[in-house]
Amino acid sequence: MADRRVVLSAPRTASPDALRQAFAQIRQRLAVPVEFPAEVLAEAERAAAAGPQGPPPQDATEVPFVTIDPPGSLDLDQAMHLERSSGGGYRVRYAIADVPAFVVPEGAIDAEARRRGETVYLPDGSEPLHPRRLSEGAASLLPGQVRPAFVWDLRLDADGRLTAAAVTRAMVRSVARLDYVGVQADLDAGRAPELIRLLAEVGERRIAQEAARGGASLPKPEQEVVSTADGYELRFRPPVPIEDWNAQISLLTGMAAADLMLAGGVGILRTMPAPDSGSVDRFRRQAGALGVPWPQDQPYGQFLRDLNRDDPHHLALMHAATALFRGAGYTPFDGAPPQQREHAALAAPYAHVTAPLRRLVDRFGLALCAALSADLDVPDWVRAALPSLPDIMKVSGRLTGAVERACTDAVEAAVLAPLVGHVWEATVVETRGDKGCTVQVADPAVLAECAQPARPGARVRVRLAGTDVAAQRSVFELVAGGDDAG
Numbered sequence: 254m255a256d257r258r259v260v261l262s263a264p265r266t267a268s269p270d271a272l273r274q275a276f277a278q279i280r281q282r283l284a285v286p287v288e289f290p291a292e293v294l295a296e297a298e299r300a301a302a303a304g305p306q307g308p309p310p311q312d313a314t315e316v317p318f319v320t321i322d323p324p325g326s327l328d329l330d331q332a333m334h335l336e337r338s339s340g341g342g343y344r345v346r347y348a349i350a351d352v353p354a355f356v357v358p359e360g361a362i363d364a365e366a367r368r369r370g371e372t373v374y375l376p377d378g379s380e381p382l383h384p385r386r387l388s389e390g391a392a393s394l395l396p397g398q399v400r401p402a403f404v405w406d407l408r409l410d411a412d413g414r415l416t417a418a419a420v421t422r423a424m425v426r427s428v429a430r431l432d433y434v435g436v437q438a439d440l441d442a443g444r445a446p447e448l449i450r451l452l453a454e455v456g457e458r459r460i461a462q463e464a465a466r467g468g469a470s471l472p473k474p475e476q477e478v479v480s481t482a483d484g485y486e487l488r489f490r491p492p493v494p495i496e497d498w499n500a501q502i503s504l505l506t507g508m509a510a511a512d513l514m515l516a517g518g519v520g521i522l523r524t525m526p527a528p529d530s531g532s533v534d535r536f537r538r539q540a541g542a543l544g545v546p547w548p549q550d551q552p553y554g555q556f557l558r559d560l561n562r563d564d565p566h567h568l569a570l571m572h573a574a575t576a577l578f579r580g581a582g583y584t585p586f587d588g589a590p591p592q593q594r595e596h597a598a599l600a601a602p603y604a605h606v607t608a609p610l611r612r613l614v615d616r617f618g619l620a621l622c623a624a625l626s627a628d629l630d631v632p633d634w635v636r637a638a639l640p641s642l643p644d645i646m647k648v649s650g651r652l653t654g655a656v657e658r659a660c661t662d663a664v665e666a667a668v669l670a671p672l673v674g675h676v677w678e679a680t681v682v683e684t685r686g687d688k689g690c691t692v693q694v695a696d697p698a699v700l701a702e703c704a705q706p707a708r709p710g711a712r713v714r715v716r717l718a719g720t721d722v723a724a725q726r727s728v729f730e731l732v733a734g735g736d737d738a739g
Contacts, residue, residue: 271722275663276377278723283655286369289384292361297384300362301391305354305401309422313404317428318348319448320394321499324432327389328372328381328610332402332427333502335451341411343455347506348394348425351401352383352609352616355392358634362387367641370649372611375660381611388610396430403606403619405506413458418509420619420626437493449495456498459505466600469554471578472562473571476661476698503607504599510622511602515590517625521618521639523605525581527597528553532576539573543710553577554600565680568693569709572682583614583646585639613649614642662725665699669727670720676732681711692729701729 280287289297300306318332332348356362366382373380381388394400402425408417439445440453463470507523514520528536533553540547540556543566547556557574560567578598583605584591596603606622609615617635624631682700683691689704692715707713718728 272663272667273377275667275722275725276375276660279375279656279659279663279725280380283652283659285373285375285380285652285656286365287380289365290361293365294384294386296357296361297355297386300355300357301386304391305351306357307354309351309354309401309424311404311421311423313346313348313402313423314399314426316346316425317448318346318394318425319429319431320396320427321431321433321436321495324434326432327385327393327395328379329394329427329430330608330610330615331503332394332425333448333452335448335455337451338408342416343409343413343451345405345407345409345455345502345505347405347407347502347607348402348423348427349405349506349607349615349619350392350394350610351403351422351619352387352392353620354401354422355387356383356616358632366613366616367645370613370645371653373653373656375656376664382613383610392610394425394427396427399424399426401425403623405509407505407509409455409458413455413462415505415509418512418626420510420513420622422623433493433495433499437495440495452498452502453494456494456501459501460497463501463504463599464555464558467552467554468600469552469557469577469598471557471571471574472560473575476700504603506607507603507605508599508601510604510606510618511594513622513625514586514604514618515594515602517621517631518590519587519625519631519636519639520604520621521583521585521614521642522591522594523581523596523603524584524591524593525578525595525597526593527595528577528579536570536573536577539709540570543569545570565712566710568680569682572691572693573709583643585642587636587639612646614646617642659725662727663722666720666722666725666727668697669699669717670722673717673719676714676716679713679715681707681709681713684709699727701727703729703731705731707731 316334318334320329320332322329330350334346336344338344362383369382372382394402402423403420404423404425405418405420407415410416436445436449440449511522514522536553537547545566560571562568584593594602604618605612605615606618607615609619617638621631621635677694679692679694681690682693684706685691685702689702690707692701692703692713694701694715701715703715714732715729716732718730720727
């Protein structure tokens with residue numbers, strides 16, 4: 254559930270100008286919002302200069318919150334503090350940037366944010382949901398700065414089960430901006446502070462709780478572009494443990510938010526239906542065809558957790574499993590609870606409330622939860638917006654997905670350009686019927702389409718026939734000698 258961002262430095266073997274031009278073309282072709290209207294920038298300047306409207310009465314600046322994000326991030330939505338509580342349990346305080354303190358309902362910033370929906374990330378920079386004066390400045394939980402926040406106070410028992418939750422608005426101060434790689438290195442070296450050691454404990458217990466509920470996560474490796482001493486490479490990177498543990502705190506907060514909404518009779522849930530029996534049966538047949546044992550009584554979520562990224566047959570199944578994770582959307586309600594309440598991958602109700610600087614719907618969910626937690630009326634501006642949010646987020650979600658794929662394709666073409674004619678061993682991860690197949694090359698880490706058919710799980714040989722950075726395209730073809738082509 255964590256955000257995927259492509260890391261890029263232009264490869265020496267491709268023209269930086271060609272990549273910059275490709276990214277500009279992608280922005281134009283996909284109509285990515287770029288410049289903010291003058292009235293939006295002016296309103297952001299006024300809001301930043303004036304400070305948060307109606308500063309929250311509570312002061313939590315004594316709590317030593319920290320943020321954990323990718324290196325260089327400035328749009329810091331979340332800060333956390335963990336401590337042990339009596340009885341062997343845990344207290345998690347999770348501060349989320351108070352964007353409503355800077356955004357006037359129905360004002361210029363609000364209207365523009367509804368047009369954008371979410372921040373769009375590209376390899377050469379982002380196109381933010383809000384003006385950077387707010388998202389990377391006055392509203393961001395930057396270290397050493399006093400900021401308004403929604404502070405979630407989450408109490409867990411020794412097994413990581415949520416026993417109590419509340420959210421209030423308060424002023425907070427982050428004491429450190431940490432990054433995943435540095436935190437993981439400290440943990441591995443045994444020099445991590447108590448807060449980070451507790452994050453590991455809580456994260457593992459929450460993962461165990463997810464498994465016990467029947468939740469499912471897909472261990473498919475993520476594709477990224479990284480800089481090396483010799484140039485630039487495409488890699489498939491599994492998340493380091495700290496990313497999973499950090500994500501569990503966000504998921505915990507989202508589930509607490511959903512519980513508040515359902516109890517209060519108003520809200521907007523992030524929902525996903527459970528896969529239908531036909532999809533599960535088809536996936537079970539695929540596992541059998543690939544020779545991967547799946548006990549009849551084992552839930553599909555546990556089966557997915559046990560898959561091995563290094564086994565080509567398992568890798569093919571990971572790609573096939575995406576068919577089980579479809580239909581996610583937003584479900585608003587005001588009055589009777591919705592028929593579809595759960596997010597099937599989590600096996601629990603869930604709401605998006607932890608990324609308001611980067612995702613529109615979270616601003617409304619946070620204001621709503623703060624009112625419900627304090628037993629106050631939900632603001633009219635929140636209630637009025639709920640019905641329109643699903644369509645806004647659906648459109649922006651499609652855009653971010655299309656941009657990510659197009660940019661990754663462009664970077665692949667740039668990195669691969671000097672290797673035209675080269676032959677690699679590859680694994681067939683998907684059949685495309687009469688359109689051929691999809692293969693995964695391990696090094697460089699490329700997902701490629703071939704026009705020729707081959708069976709999923711097959712080990713084949715592929716040749717790079719050509720690349721076109723401007724068209725974001727790399728052309729591969731199967732060559733004779735694979736063990737299972739045709």
